[in-house]
Amino acid sequence: MSAVGEGDWALLIVEGRERRKSYVFRVRSKASYTTFAGSLRGSQLVGIPWGSRVELGKGVAYVLKPNLYDLMMHVLPRRSQVIYPKDAGYIASAAGLLPGMRVLEAGAGSGFLTIWLAAHVCPGGAVYTYEVRSDMRELAASNVRAAGLEGCVTIKEGDIRKGAEERELDAAFLDMPDPWEALGPIRPSLKPSAPVVVFTPTVNQVIKLLDALKSIGGYAVQEVSELIKREWEARPEALRPAVRMIGHTGFITVLRALA
Numbered sequence: 001m002s003a004v005g006e007g008d009w010a011l012l013i014v015e016g017r018e019r020r021k022s023y024v025f026r027v028r029s030k031a032s033y034t035t036f037a038g039s040l041r042g043s044q045l046v047g048i049p050w051g052s053r054v055e056l057g058k059g060v061a062y063v064l065k066p067n068l069y070d071l072m073m074h075v076l077p078r079r080s081q082v083i084y085p086k087d088a089g090y091i092a093s094a095a096g097l098l099p100g101m102r103v104l105e106a107g108a109g110s111g112f113l114t115i116w117l118a119a120h121v122c123p124g125g126a127v128y129t130y131e132v133r134s135d136m137r138e139l140a141a142s143n144v145r146a147a148g149l150e151g152c153v154t155i156k157e158g159d160i161r162k163g164a165e166e167r168e169l170d171a172a173f174l175d176m177p178d179p180w181e182a183l184g185p186i187r188p189s190l191k192p193s194a195p196v197v198v199f200t201p202t203v204n205q206v207i208k209l210l211d212a213l214k215s216i217g218g219y220a221v222q223e224v225s226e227l228i229k230r231e232w233e234a235r236p237e238a239l240r241p242a243v244r245m246i247g248h249t250g251f252i253t254v255l256r257a258l259a
């Protein structure tokens with residue numbers, strides 16, 4: 001659709017004199033929306049072309065159609081620590097993901113990494129994700145549906161430390177407290193050379209993982225990384241890093257399955 005419709009999700013980028021902020025909401029003609037630069041009514045939005053500029057009391061709003069990134073960052077509910085786009089993008093790259101690949105994941109959590117993985121391997125591929133908690137399995141399923149990717153994602157309630165049913169998988173992704181407990185059990189599911197990307201919030205877990213690998217065997221360590229994203233205030237007259245940032249998310253360890 002080229003015009004904003006009743007009930008559509010909208011992304012508003014609001015620019016004031018000294019700041020800029022994004023808002024994502026469903027457009028309702030009878031609602032009104034408050035931003036730091038002034039308010040606007042839903043009736044001002046319904047029917048205008050996407051990409052329109054609307055004047056506010058103390059600034060302007062650009063009315064845009066939100067993409068998957070906008071919906072994930074602003075709308076989809078989360079009840080676990082989720083994998084942020086900066087890490088998800090690198091995780092997918094380090095695993096060499098391509099459409100058509102079949103991959104394993106655990107735990108599904110809020111389904112955020114599941115969605116990024118599905119966005120890479122679909123169409124034609126598949127994400128099999130295991131989650132021990134039924135409430136998290138349901139949340140992940142509902143977020144994957146909201147992203148429109150349910151066709152290529154299978155969410156299973158189960159403990160990945162008991163292994164996975166699938167075979168000949170192209171890659172695996174572990175974001176769970178004790179990933180070293182899953183590495184032996186998932187090995188028969190992976191093609192030799194398949195990347196296994198492990199995400200752990202603490203350095204203690206990385207040490208435990210590297211130590212455990214000595215006795216588990218079956219994998220080569222490819223790399224351990226950490227990614228830091230620093231956002232900047234996009235104001236040409238005062239270009240500088242933003243005062244607040246997400247200082248830490250987690251460590252990314254890339255392993256490769258051996259023959």
Ligand SMILES: C[S@@+](CC[C@H](N)C(=O)[O-])C[C@H]1O[C@@H](n2cnc3c(N)ncnc32)[C@H](O)[C@@H]1O
Pocket residue numbers: 080081082083106107108109110111112113114130131132133136158159160161175176177
């Ligand atoms: C940090 S969350 C994962 C978040 C997810 N990567 C995301 O981006 O939304 C960790 C999840 O792993 C699940 N989990 C923990 N141990 C597990 C296991 N042995 N098998 C399957 N899931 C497990 C937890 O219930 C939790 O939902």
